[in-house]
Amino acid sequence: MAVRSSMWLEYQIEANWTSPVIFILYNTLKPVGGSLLLLAMYYVVTGGFLGGESLYFLYIGNAFYMLVAQTLFNVGWIIHDDREHYQTMKYIYISPLSYFMYLMGRSAMRFLLSLLPLSVLIFLGVFLKIPYHIEVLLLLGTFFLGWIFVISSGLLLSGINMLTARHGNSVGQAFSGIFYLFSGVVFPINVLPGWASKAALGMPSTYWFSLVRRSVLGKEVDSIMSGFTTGEVAVRLIIISVLFFVISYLTFRLADYLARKKGILDMTTTY
Amino acid sequence: MTQKGLRRVLPSQRVDAIACEHVDRIFESKNRTVQALNDVTITVKKGELFGLLGPNGAGKTTLIKILTTLLLPTSGKAHVYGYDVTRDENKIRPIINMVSGGEYSGYGLLTVRENLWMFSQFYGIPGKEANQRIKTLMERLGIANMGDRKIRTLSTGERQRVSIIRAFMTEPQVVFLDEPTLGLDVETARLIRRFIQEWLEKDSERTVLLTTHYMMEADELCSRIAIINEGKIVALDTPSGLKNMVKKEISLNIEIFPEIKVDWLNNLDGVIGFNSKDAGGNLSLRVVVEHDAAVGEVLAGINQHGGKISYLNKEEPTLEDVFLKLTGRGLE
Amino acid sequence: MNVMLNLRALKGRAYPRMIGAVREPSWMFWETFLPILSMAAYVYVYRSLDAPKEFEGFVILGGVMTTYWMNVLWGMASQLYWEKETANLQLYLAAPMSKMSILAGMALGGMFSTSVRCISIIVMGVIIFKVDFVVTNAGLLLGIFGVTLVALYGMGMVFASLFLMWGREAWHLNMIMEEPIYFLSGYSFPVKALGSLSLFATVIPFTLGLDAMRQLTFPSMATQWGLVSPHLELVILLVMSIILLYLARVSLDRMERMGRSKGTLTMRWQ
Numbered sequence: 015m016a017v018r019s020s021m022w023l024e025y026q027i028e029a030n031w032t033s034p035v036i037f038i039l040y041n042t043l044k045p046v047g048g049s050l051l052l053l054a055m056y057y058v059v060t061g062g063f064l065g066g067e068s069l070y071f072l073y074i075g076n077a078f079y080m081l082v083a084q085t086l087f088n089v090g091w092i093i094h095d096d097r098e099h100y101q102t103m104k105y106i107y108i109s110p111l112s113y114f115m116y117l118m119g120r121s122a123m124r125f126l127l128s129l130l131p132l133s134v135l136i137f138l139g140v141f142l143k144i145p146y147h148i149e150v151l152l153l154l155g156t157f158f159l160g161w162i163f164v165i166s167s168g169l170l171l172s173g174i175n176m177l178t179a180r181h182g183n184s185v186g187q188a189f190s191g192i193f194y195l196f197s198g199v200v201f202p203i204n205v206l207p208g209w210a211s212k213a214a215l216g217m218p219s220t221y222w223f224s225l226v227r228r229s230v231l232g233k234e235v236d237s238i239m240s241g242f243t244t245g246e247v248a249v250r251l252i253i254i255s256v257l258f259f260v261i262s263y264l265t266f267r268l269a270d271y272l273a274r275k276k277g278i279l280d281m282t283t284t285y
Numbered sequence: 286m287t288q289k290g291l292r293r294v295l296p297s298q299r300v301d302a303i304a305c306e307h308v309d310r311i312f313e314s315k316n317r318t319v320q321a322l323n324d325v326t327i328t329v330k331k332g333e334l335f336g337l338l339g340p341n342g343a344g345k346t347t348l349i350k351i352l353t354t355l356l357l358p359t360s361g362k363a364h365v366y367g368y369d370v371t372r373d374e375n376k377i378r379p380i381i382n383m384v385s386g387g388e389y390s391g392y393g394l395l396t397v398r399e400n401l402w403m404f405s406q407f408y409g410i411p412g413k414e415a416n417q418r419i420k421t422l423m424e425r426l427g428i429a430n431m432g433d434r435k436i437r438t439l440s441t442g443e444r445q446r447v448s449i450i451r452a453f454m455t456e457p458q459v460v461f462l463d464e465p466t467l468g469l470d471v472e473t474a475r476l477i478r479r480f481i482q483e484w485l486e487k488d489s490e491r492t493v494l495l496t497t498h499y500m501m502e503a504d505e506l507c508s509r510i511a512i513i514n515e516g517k518i519v520a521l522d523t524p525s526g527l528k529n530m531v532k533k534e535i536s537l538n539i540e541i542f543p544e545i546k547v548d549w550l551n552n553l554d555g556v557i558g559f560n561s562k563d564a565g566g567n568l569s570l571r572v573v574v575e576h577d578a579a580v581g582e583v584l585a586g587i588n589q590h591g592g593k594i595s596y597l598n599k600e601e602p603t604l605e606d607v608f609l610k611l612t613g614r615g616l617e
Numbered sequence: 618m619n620v621m622l623n624l625r626a627l628k629g630r631a632y633p634r635m636i637g638a639v640r641e642p643s644w645m646f647w648e649t650f651l652p653i654l655s656m657a658a659y660v661y662v663y664r665s666l667d668a669p670k671e672f673e674g675f676v677i678l679g680g681v682m683t684t685y686w687m688n689v690l691w692g693m694a695s696q697l698y699w700e701k702e703t704a705n706l707q708l709y710l711a712a713p714m715s716k717m718s719i720l721a722g723m724a725l726g727g728m729f730s731t732s733v734r735c736i737s738i739i740v741m742g743v744i745i746f747k748v749d750f751v752v753t754n755a756g757l758l759l760g761i762f763g764v765t766l767v768a769l770y771g772m773g774m775v776f777a778s779l780f781l782m783w784g785r786e787a788w789h790l791n792m793i794m795e796e797p798i799y800f801l802s803g804y805s806f807p808v809k810a811l812g813s814l815s816l817f818a819t820v821i822p823f824t825l826g827l828d829a830m831r832q833l834t835f836p837s838m839a840t841q842w843g844l845v846s847p848h849l850e851l852v853i854l855l856v857m858s859i860i861l862l863y864l865a866r867v868s869l870d871r872m873e874r875m876g877r878s879k880g881t882l883t884m885r886w887q
C-alpha cells in the first residue's frame with residue numbers, strides 16, 4: 015500500500031504533467047543526447063566510421079547507464095525537494111507510511127519509467143547495426159538485479175541527502191558519475207589505472223554492466239570481465255548487491271537517526 | 286532647502302498615500318473564475334494607519350499584492366503616493382515595503398543578520414548604515430542577541446520580528462502589513478503593534494495599511510477601517526463610527542449546553558446576524574438582534590431546540606457585530 | 618537607472634552564494650569531485666579508442682566550459698523559479714533594484730565554486746592526464762573566454778525568465794538542456810565533426826567559445842578541426858553577448874508583466 019501510493023506520487027510528479035508525446039520526447043532527449051555525444055567521439059577518432067565492437071560496447075553500456083542515471087537523478091531530488099520545496103517531508107515522515115518504503119516506491123516507479131527511454135535507445139541501435147543477441151531470461155534477471163542495485167544507490171544517496179544542504183545542481187546526476195567512470199560502462203575497465211580497475215571489481219555496477227552486455231549482445235568483450243563465466247558474474251553481482259544494499263540501508267538508518275538527533279529533518283539550506 | 290526643492294516636495298504632499306478607484310481583480314484558471322476584488326474604492330491619507338478587516342478569502346492579500354506592484358488590477362486604477370501601480374512600479378518600489386504574516390523569506394544557510402543585510406542591499410542602503418539600522422531595530426524588537434542564529438532556529442514570533450525588521454529597515458513611506466500578527470502569542474502581537482504605532486508617530490508622513498481578521502487588533506490600532514467581504518468593501522469608517530452602526534442593536538453572548546443546531550435563527554425576525562463556535566461540547570453563540578423583543582424569542586427558541594443556557598451576557602457592540610450585521614456571518 | 622543601488626543589490630545577492638559555499642563545504646564533493654569523474658570517463662573513452670592526445674585536451678576544455686553551462690542552468694536559469702517557491706521572489710520584485718542585478722549577483726556569487734571546479738579540472742588534466750596546452754595567444758584566449766561567459770550568462774538570464782513563465786519545475790527543463798546541448802556544442806569532440814549541424818549549434822554561446830579556445834590551446838589541431846578563425850569567433854560572440862543581454866532585459870520585463878497580470882509571481886508549487 016505504502017509503496018503503491020508513493021509510486022503513484024512519483025508518477026504524478028514525473029509523468030502526469032504533460033501529454034504522453036512530450037513526456038516521451040522529454041525523457042528521451044537526454045539519453046539520446048548522451049548517446050550522440052559518444053557516437054560523435056567515436057566518429058572523430060575513426061574518421062567517420064560507425065561500427066565495430068567498441069562502438070557496440072559503449073552504445074549499449076551508455077543506454078543502460080541511463081537507467082541508473084535517470085533514476086538517481088530523480089531520487090537525488092526527493093529528500094531535498096520534500097524537505098525544502100514542498101516542505102512535506104515532516105508530514106510524510108510522521109505518517110504511518112515508512113519513509114523507507116516511500117523512497118522504495120518512488121525509485122521503483124522512476125526505474126520503470128526509465129525503461130521507456132532505454133527501449134528507444136535500443137531501438138535506435140538497430141540503425142547502427144548493433145548485433146543484438148538478446149537472451150530474454152538473462153535480461154529479465156539483469157533488470158531485476160539492476161533494480162536492486164539502483165535502489166540501493168538511491169538509498170545511500172538519500173541518506174547522505176538527509177544530512178547535507180541542497181546545492182544547486184542535481185546531486186543524483188553527480189553521484190551516478192561514480193558508476194559511469196568505475197564500472198566499465200563506456201570503455202573496458204583495463205583502460206583505467208591499475209588501482210581503479212581493481213576497485214571496479216568491487217563495485218556491483220561492474221558486474222551488472224557485464225551481465226547487460228552478455229544478455230543484450232550475447233557476449234562480453236571486456237578483457238578483464240570476460241575472464242568470468244556468466245554464472246560467476248551473476249553470483250558475484252548477487253553477493254555484492256546484497257552487501258551493498260545492507261550498507262546502504264544501514265547508512266540510511268544512521269542518517270535518519272542523526273537527522274532527527276540534530277533536528278534537521280525540516281531544515282532549509284538554500285543559498 | 287532651496288525654493289526649487291520645496292516646490293518639488295509640495296505637490297506630492299497633497300497626494301494621498303494610497304488611492305484605489307473601482308479596482309477589480311479576477312483570477313481565471315482552467316476550471317474556475319474567482320472575483321477576488323469587486324469595485325474596491327478606498328483612499329488612505331498620509332499618516333494614517335488604515336485597516337482592512339475581513340475573513341479568510343475576502344481579498345485582503347489580493348489588494349495588498351496590487352498595491353505592492355506584484356499583481357495588476359483587472360480593471361480600475363490604484364495609486365501609491367500618486368504613482369500608478371500599473372505603470373510607475375519603479376517609482377513605488379523604493380518607498381514601500383511589506384510583511385506577510387506567516388511567510389518567511391531569506392536563505393536558510395544565512396544568519397538572521399546576514400539575511401537582513403542582504404535585503405537592505407536590494408534597497409541600496411550603504412553597508413554601515415544598514416548594519417546600524419538592523420542593530421537598532423533588533424534591539425527595539427527584543428531580538429538583539431539573535432543576529433548570529435539561522436532563521437530556522439527561531440520561534441514563530443522571533444521570525445515574525447525579523448520580517449518586521451526587514452520591512453521597516455528600509456525606511457519606507459508606506460508599509461503594507463498583511464496579517465502581521467497571524468499566529469503570534471498575545472505578548473509578541475502586542476510588541477509588534479506597539480512598534481507599528483510608535484513608528485507612525487515619529488513622522489506624520491508615514492503610512493501603514495494593515496490587514497487582519499482580528500477584530501481587536503483593527504479596533505485598537507486603526508484610525509479608519511474598511512470591512513471587506515467577498516471582494517467588496519461593505520463599510521468604511523473610523524472604529525467608533527463603525528460601532529455606531531450597531532449602537533441600537535443588542536449583542537448577546539450565550540453558552541448553550543448541549544451543542545444544538547442554530548440555523549433556525551436565520552428565520553427569526555429581529556435577528557441581524559449570529560456566529561456560533563463549538564466550545565468543548567457546549568455551543569458558544571453570539572447573536573446580534575434589533576430589539577429587546579427578539580431577545581426573548583431567541584432564548585425561547587434555544588429552549589425549544591433542547592438547549593440549556595449556562596451563560597448569558599449582553600455586551601457593548603464590537604466590530605464583530607458590525608461585521609455580523611453587514612454580512613450576516615462571523616469573521617473568525 | 619541607479620548604479621549604486623544595483624551594485625549593492627548585486628553584492629547582496631552574491632553574498633549568500635559565497636557564504637553558502639564556505640558554510641556547506643559538501644559542495645566540494647557534489648559540485649567538484651563527482652562531476653569531474655563523469656568527465657574523466659570521456660577521457661578514458663578516447664584512451665580506449667587510442668585517440669590522439671589532443672582529444673583528451675578537448676574533453677578537459679569542454680569540461681571547463683560545461684561547468685559554466687551547468688552553473689548557468691542550475692545556479693541561474695532555474696533560480697527565479699526556485700526563489701518563487703521559497704517566497705523570496707515577491708520581495709525581490711517589490712524591491713527597487715533591477716532584476717538583472719539579482720541574477721548577476723547569483724552568477725558572480727556562484728563564480729567562486731564554479732571556478733574552483735574549473736581550476737580542478739585543468740589541474741587534473743595537466744597532472745593526471747598529462748595534457749599539453751600550447752597557449753599561442755593568451756590575450757585572445759582570455760578575451761574569448763570572458764566574452765563567452767558574458768554571452769552564456771546573458772542566455773542564463775533569458776532562460777531564467779522563460780523558465781519562470783513556463784511555470785514547470787525548472788529542473789525538468791534543465792535536464793534536457795544538458796546532454797543534448799553537450800552534443801550540439803561539442804563538449805567532448807570538435808564541433809566541426811557535426812558538419813552543417815555545427816552552424817545551427819553556434820546559437821549556444823559556448824560552442825564558438827569552446828572551438829576558439831581549442832584552436833588557441835591545441836594549434837596542431839586547428840586547421841583540421843577549427844570551425845572558423847578565433848578572431849571571427851570573438852566578433853560573433855561579442856555580437857551575441859549584446860543581443861543576449863538585451864533579450865535578457867526584455868524577457869525579464871515581459872516575465873514580470875505577465876506574472877503580474879496572471880497572478881503567478883507569488884503562487885507557489887505550480
Ligand SMILES: Nc1ncnc2c1ncn2[C@@H]1O[C@H](COP(=O)(O)OP(=O)(O)O)[C@@H](O)[C@H]1O
Nearest residue numbers: 312319321340341342343344345346347880884
Ligand atoms: N493567484 C490566484 N489565483 C487564483 N485565485 C486566487 C489567487 N490569489 C487569490 N485567489 C482567490 O482570491 C480570493 C481572495 O484571496 P485573498 O486575497 O488571498 O484573501 P484574503 O487575503 O482576504 O484571505 C480567494 O478566493 C482566493 O482563492
Ligand SMILES: [Mg+2]
Nearest residue numbers: 342345346463
Ligand atoms: Mg490573506
